[in-house]
Structures are given as C-alpha cells and as structure tokens.
Amino acid sequence: MLKIGIILGSVREGRNGLAVAQWTTQKAKEFTQGQDVEFEMVDLLDYHLPFLGTKATAEQGEAIKNWSEKMASFDGYIFVVAEYNHGVSGTFKNALDFLNPEVKDKALAFVGYGGLGAARSIESLRMIAGQLAMATTQTNVNMSLMTDFENMSIFKPASYHDGELKTLLGQLINWSTALKTIR
Numbered sequence: 001m002l003k004i005g006i007i008l009g010s011v012r013e014g015r016n017g018l019a020v021a022q023w024t025t026q027k028a029k030e031f032t033q034g035q036d037v038e039f040e041m042v043d044l045l046d047y048h049l050p051f052l053g054t055k056a057t058a059e060q061g062e063a064i065k066n067w068s069e070k071m072a073s074f075d076g077y078i079f080v081v082a083e084y085n086h087g088v089s090g091t092f093k094n095a096l097d098f099l100n101p102e103v104k105d106k107a108l109a110f111v112g113y114g115g116l117g118a119a120r121s122i123e124s125l126r127m128i129a130g131q132l133a134m135a136t137t138q139t140n141v142n143m144s145l146m147t148d149f150e151n152m153s154i155f156k157p158a159s160y161h162d163g164e165l166k167t168l169l170g171q172l173i174n175w176s177t178a179l180k181t182i183r
C-alpha cells in the first residue's frame, strides 16, 4: 500500500488553503479508487513548530518529533501551497527545514493557489525539493483566487483542474512506487 500525504502548508487564520486541501484529498481518493494507495491530509496548523534554531520548549520538541514522524510515514506527497511575495510562505519553508531523511528519495507534487496562482511559489519549492532529494512531478495544479474562488474566498475550482489532478496523481503514484524500491 502506497501512502501519500497531502500537506496543507498555510497556517493563516481564514486561510483559503483548507478548502483546496480538502478538495485535493477528496478528489485524490475518488480518482484512485481500486488502486493500492491511500491519502492522508496533514495540517501544518496541528504542529506548533518553533523557528528552526531557536530553543524549543518541551511542547515544541514534541511537535518537532510528531512532524518528523508524520512526514517520514509517507511514500510521496502533495504540497498544497499558496504564493506569498512570489515564493513559499515563511512558515512552510521553516517546517520543511526541519526535514531531511524523512523525505529523501520520495516523490512530490504540487497543488498551488494564490491571487494570480502559485507558479513562482511552486517553482521555488522545486529547488528546495531538489536539495531535499525529492523528485517533483512535471504536472501541477495551479489555481487563482480570480478564477477558482468566488469573491476571492469561496472555493469554486474550474472543472479542468480535475483532469490536471488526475495526470498529477498518475505521475506521483508511478514515481512513489518506483522510488520505494531504492529506499
């Protein structure tokens, strides 16, 4: 059984990312019915991580351990990420900096969203993923608050994103399966 984590990277109060991550999880399950794969949504908000390098309290130390173990438990990932100032949010980058062996030789795909989409955020994450020895899929899903949200807040994704997500899932499952053999 292949295990894929769908990681919601925004912790912002009122975040649009929650609806996007829920859509991704529901559609991923629907589109892969009958396949030997399971999906779990992981919300970064459930992990109260400190800034990397600062002295962690006992509670934060536990959060770091829980984050590490949860991320290590997957064979592949979908990062659900917004665009903040043409890049990835500081909170999500900080969370990724705690990881290394947990994600090494694993596959990664992106579902991005932002005011005008998340192309730059996704591309900057590909560089970070490269350094973490993660293999990023060619296809991503990229959504805009202008066209995939009503009043920039109510998530109503265009139907063509279903096709993109199906392609993304095919690539992610193939590479997650292949990379499992070398770990």
Ligand SMILES: Cc1cc2nc3c(=O)[nH]c(=O)nc-3n(C[C@H](O)[C@H](O)[C@H](O)COP(=O)(O)O)c2cc1C
Binding pocket: 010, 011, 012, 014, 015, 016, 017, 018, 082, 083, 084, 085, 086, 087, 113, 114, 115, 116, 117, 118, 145
């Ligand atoms: C600090 C900040 C910077 C942003 N920068 C960009 C940007 O560079 N490009 C863009 O398309 N949207 C940008 N946005 C819009 C966000 O992508 C959008 O608000 C998105 O919903 C944020 O994700 P969240 O609601 O899940 O936190 C920015 C928003 C914030 C708060």
